[in-house]
Amino acid sequence: MLGDKVLMVGNEAIGEAAIRAGCQLYFAYPITPQSELPQLLARRMPEEGRVFLQAESEVAAINMVYGAAGAGARVMTSSSSPGISLKQEGISYIAGAELPCVIVNIVRGGPGLGGIQPAQSDYFQATKGGGHGDYRLIVLAPASVQEMVDLTALAFDLADKYRNPVMVLGDGTLGQMMEPVEFGDIKAEIPSKPWATTGRKGRARNVINSLYLDPNKLEEHNWHLQAKYRRIEGAEVRYDSFNLADAQLVVVAYGISARIARTAIEMARADGIAAGLLRPITLFPFPTGAIAQAAEKAAAFLSLELSAGQMVEDVRLAVNGRRPVHFYGRTGGIIPTPQEVYEEIKKLAGEEVAK
Amino acid sequence: MKVVFERPQALSDVTTHYCPGCTHGIIHRLVAETIDELGILERTIGVASVGCSVLAYDYLECDWQQAAHGRAPAVATGIKRALPDSIVFTYQGDGDLASIGTAEIIHAANRGEAITVIYVNNTNYGMTGGQMAPTTLVGQVTTTSPRGRDTKEAGYPLRMAEMLATLKGVNYLARVAVNSPANIMKAKRAIKQAFTVQVEDGGFALVEVLSTCPTNWRLDPVEALKWLDDNMIPYYPLAEFKVSGEVK
Numbered sequence: 001m002l003g004d005k006v007l008m009v010g011n012e013a014i015g016e017a018a019i020r021a022g023c024q025l026y027f028a029y030p031i032t033p034q035s036e037l038p039q040l041l042a043r044r045m046p047e048e049g050r051v052f053l054q055a056e057s058e059v060a061a062i063n064m065v066y067g068a069a070g071a072g073a074r075v076m077t078s079s080s081s082p083g084i085s086l087k088q089e090g091i092s093y094i095a096g097a098e099l100p101c102v103i104v105n106i107v108r109g110g111p112g113l114g115g116i117q118p119a120q121s122d123y124f125q126a127t128k129g130g131g132h133g134d135y136r137l138i139v140l141a142p143a144s145v146q147e148m149v150d151l152t153a154l155a156f157d158l159a160d161k162y163r164n165p166v167m168v169l170g171d172g173t174l175g176q177m178m179e180p181v182e183f184g185d186i187k188a189e190i191p192s193k194p195w196a197t198t199g200r201k202g203r204a205r206n207v208i209n210s211l212y213l214d215p216n217k218l219e220e221h222n223w224h225l226q227a228k229y230r231r232i233e234g235a236e237v238r239y240d241s242f243n244l245a246d247a248q249l250v251v252v253a254y255g256i257s258a259r260i261a262r263t264a265i266e267m268a269r270a271d272g273i274a275a276g277l278l279r280p281i282t283l284f285p286f287p288t289g290a291i292a293q294a295a296e297k298a299a300a301f302l303s304l305e306l307s308a309g310q311m312v313e314d315v316r317l318a319v320n321g322r323r324p325v326h327f328y329g330r331t332g333g334i335i336p337t338p339q340e341v342y343e344e345i346k347k348l349a350g351e352e353v354a355k
Numbered sequence: 356m357k358v359v360f361e362r363p364q365a366l367s368d369v370t371t372h373y374c375p376g377c378t379h380g381i382i383h384r385l386v387a388e389t390i391d392e393l394g395i396l397e398r399t400i401g402v403a404s405v406g407c408s409v410l411a412y413d414y415l416e417c418d419w420q421q422a423a424h425g426r427a428p429a430v431a432t433g434i435k436r437a438l439p440d441s442i443v444f445t446y447q448g449d450g451d452l453a454s455i456g457t458a459e460i461i462h463a464a465n466r467g468e469a470i471t472v473i474y475v476n477n478t479n480y481g482m483t484g485g486q487m488a489p490t491t492l493v494g495q496v497t498t499t500s501p502r503g504r505d506t507k508e509a510g511y512p513l514r515m516a517e518m519l520a521t522l523k524g525v526n527y528l529a530r531v532a533v534n535s536p537a538n539i540m541k542a543k544r545a546i547k548q549a550f551t552v553q554v555e556d557g558g559f560a561l562v563e564v565l566s567t568c569p570t571n572w573r574l575d576p577v578e579a580l581k582w583l584d585d586n587m588i589p590y591y592p593l594a595e596f597k598v599s600g601e602v603k
Contacts, residue, residue, distance in 0.1 A: 025436055051436045055429065056462035063426035063459070067433025070420045071400070071441075075433070093423050197418035197434065199398035199441055207412045208420040 005182050010145045011036035011175040014078070014104055014168065017152035019044055022188025023102070024073040025051040027061040031083045032116045033172040034106035038078065058083040062090030062103075069099035070208035072196030074156055074188075078104035080172075081122050082113060084130075091165055092131030095225075096210030100159035102152065103137070104168045106175040109333040117333020118172035120255060123310035126169050127284045134222055136229045138166040138236065139283040141254040145179035151281070153186045160191050162232055169283060171306065173256045173335065238281035239290050243269060247276025249349055250294050252315050253304040254280045256335070261304050264341035273349045283311070291318035298323060300352035304341060305329040324352060363387035365396050365416045372410060376569040376576025378533045379407060382475060382546075383414050385539070386446070389547045390417065393554055399442040400434050402427040404456075406448035407481040425456025428463035431470045442553055444471040449490040450480040453513050460519070464559050467524030471549045472561040474515065477568040478587065485571030489513040492586055497571070512590060516563045520596040527552045527560035528597040532588060534567065534580040545595070558600070565591055 008016070015037050018026065026045055028038035038054065045052035051068075055061035061077045068075040079087060084105045094101060105126065109119040126139045138158050140151040148170060155166040197206045212218035242262055244250065249268075253261040258279040268275040278294055280287050295301070300323055303312035312327040319325050328344045330336045362368060366387035373379045390396050399417040403409055405424035412419035422430040427445035435443045452460050452474050463470065479497050480486040487500040490512050494503040504512075516530045527549050531542035542564060549560035565587050567579035574582055595603050 025433070027433070053432070053436060056458055059426065060429040060432075060459055060462065063423060063429035064433035064436070066422070066426075067402070067420060067430035067435075068437040069433075070430075071434045071437040073437040075437070089423055090426070097421075197400045197420055198438060199400065200416075200418050201397045205416055206418045209412065211409065211421055 005180050007178050008145060008181050009036055009176055009178045010148045010170060011106065012040045013145050013148045013181050014152045015040040015044060017149040017183065017186060018076050018102070018156070019048055019050070020183055020186040020188065021153040021156040022074045022190055023050070023076050023156065025053070025068045025075045027064040027075070027077045028052065028054045029058045029061050029079060029083060031080045033108055033118075033175050034078050034080050034104065036175070037104065058086035059090065062087040062094070065101050066090055066094050066097070066099060069094065069101045070097065070197050072193040072198055074190060076102040076104065078106070080106045080108045081110050081119070084122065084125070088125075088131035091137070092133050092135065093210050094165045095135035095137070096133060097208050098163040099165065099208065100163050101165050102155045102159055102168065103165055104170065107169065107171045109331065115333045116172065118256060118306060118335060119331065119333055120171060120257060120306035121308070121310065121331060122169070123283065123305070123307060126167050127286070127314070135225060136284050138162065138164055138232060139169050140166065141169050141281060141283050142174060143255050143258045143279060145174070145177065146181045148174060149181050149183060157189070158236065162228060164228065164232070169255070171256055233285040236282060237285045237287050237289065239287040240279040240281060241277060242279070243276040244278055244294060245276070246274055247294070248274040248299045249302060249345060249352065250276055250278055250298045251302045251304055251345065252278050252280070252291065252311070254283060254311065257304045257306055260336060260338055260341055263338035264345055267338060267342040268345045268349070271346065273345060275345050275349070286314050286318070288314070288318040291315060292320065295319045295323050300348060301325040302345065302348055303327050306335065307331055363391045365390040367414050367416055369413060371414055373407065374570040376567065376579055377407070378566045379475065381533045381539060382473065382542075382564050382566065383411065385543045385546050386444070386473060387415055388543065389550050390415070392547065393550055395442045395550070395554065398440065399444070400438070402431045402434070402443065402445040404445065404447040404451040406451050408446050408448060408475065409482070411446050425451050425454070426459055427451065428456065428459040428468070428470065428472065432463055432468050435468060435470055442471070442550065444473060444550070446473045447475070448481070449474070449476040449478065450488045453489045453515050460515070461522070464519050464561065465522045465524045467526070467558040469553055469556060469558055471553050473546065474561055474563045475566045476563055476591065477566040478512075479568055479571050481568050481571055485568070492590060514591060516561070516596055519561060520602060524559050525561065525597050526558040526600045529595040530563040530565065530591060530593050532565040532583060532593055534565070534583045538593070541593070563591070
């Protein structure tokens with residue numbers, strides 16, 4: 001067992017947290033920049049008497065997740081952007097059949113084969129469904145190696161609580177960087193799953209399914225799913241803030257971008273600019289209410305992302321036209337420096353806050 | 356009075372959606388009889404695939420999972436790895452297993468995954484309206500090979516059983532047909548063997564079942580049985596290709 005505080009890279013921290021959260025099966029397929037995770041679990045899962053299986057493809061891996069989740073097990077898979085695209089068919093079926101599982105996406109630049117450097121350009125795919133049909137994943141966005149531990153454990157609990165796939169959305173930086181982490185007392189509290197296909201001993205048969213040929217039944221199923229997503233929006237929003245109370249310019253940023261934003265905000269504050277940070281921890285459900293509340297006092301918003309501008313659309317929906325919402329981002333695997341972000345904040349403060 | 360014939364306990368007492376003369380019903384019954392005879396209903400989990408047999412979960416009384424097109428062997432792998440004491444089988448058509456699902460079936464077989472696969476080959480995509488499948492015979496007319504399958508454009512019919520027989524991970528592999536009482540008896544023995552292998556922890560087992568599709572073949576049910584005999588069996592010979600992991 002690991003001691004109280006250890007140095008780990010993000011990808012390995014996710015693996016160790018998953019084991020402590022009671023993950024019984026993990027289905028892998030190699031892809032950069034998440035390979036440390038399957039490599040760790042190839043060693044660790046059998047040590048714990050659990051299942052590690054390297055599938056023939058991401059497509060097969062997510063369908064193995066479907067089977068194991070349907071059989072009632074805590075199960076996880078991980079990949080990076082191009083591999084997550086391949087999993088979308090299976091994720092749609094998992095959402096449709098309401099199976100709990102954890103999917104880790106250590107995002108890299110796209111589109112296509114893209115690159116292997118960090119990015120946040122899978123935001124739309126993660127938060128708006130990703131595959132076909134009306135569905136949502138719960139999406140958790142860690143901003144440190146410690147949060148990769150905490151949110152991985154939370155992901156398993158939320159998946160079981162709502163019978164819904166949960167995505168841990170990291171990026172190549174978080175996956176590869178090393179920080180001290182504590183595992184604390186992660187508890188593997190797995191609820192009973194009377195719906196699982198475990199063999200029909202002493203009960204009627206169970207069927208795991210997403211097919212409803214009768215449109216009335218399919219509509220009813222969809223309203224049932226939507227009601228669940230509304231419950232999740234009501235109960236599971238998580239966000240963090242920094243210097244937000246008196247902020248005139250609110251930077252909205254998640255994951256590694258929020259770390260950069262924080263440094264830039266400190267630089268701006270030293271200049272007397274009232275900048276603050278609102279960091280979504282859950283991307284679905286999105287902290288719409290918190291942003292709307294910030295819009296009561298703030299003069300302007302800046303969405304900072306490692307993309308060409310995706311989360312900014314949700315920030316605009318939350319602000320609802322009451323304040324200007326700006327965007328700054330780098331893409332393709334380029335990470336902006338705090339200085340760059342500070343310059344942007346300073347420019348916007350001059351344009352917006354003075355008015 | 357002695358009961359000489361009754362519905363297997365594992366076979367649901369419902370009317371199926373299958374077309375008149377379709378042999379899926381016979382194959383379902385053979386699987387149900389096998390489940391009864393081996394006494395495994397309470398630990399069996401079926402995996403239904405996409406195609407005519409997508410609703411198989413309404414016709415057999417075990418637990419079921421419905422899988423995406425071609426992915427049944429991967430889903431079955433997930434179930435079996437989670438519950439090693441369960442009996443897991445897939446029920447897949449030829450469009451599902453031999454086209455979109457080739458990667459999943461080959462790798463499940465190659466891993467020697469301890470599952471049973473019932474592979475129903477009727478040489479076309481029945482559910483979607485009789486399109487050409489990888490198994491469609493040369494010259495066979497379908498809705499997407501209106502001039503007959505041309506090997507220059509569409510290659511040759513895939514013999515999945517022969518391909519899979521080359522894999523070390525496979526314990527039992529047979530091709531049977533359900534177009535005559537004698538063939539049905541042999542099909543029953545093969546299906547039972549394929550489940551017995553799993554009960555005895557033997558590894559991967561697959562039975563390819565040649566089946567009719569009167570509706571899409573544009574034949575009446577009796578003509579369809581004869582068409583299978585005259586056209587399919589010469590190209591897809593009936594045989595046990597592997598028994599106890601040994602090539603026959």
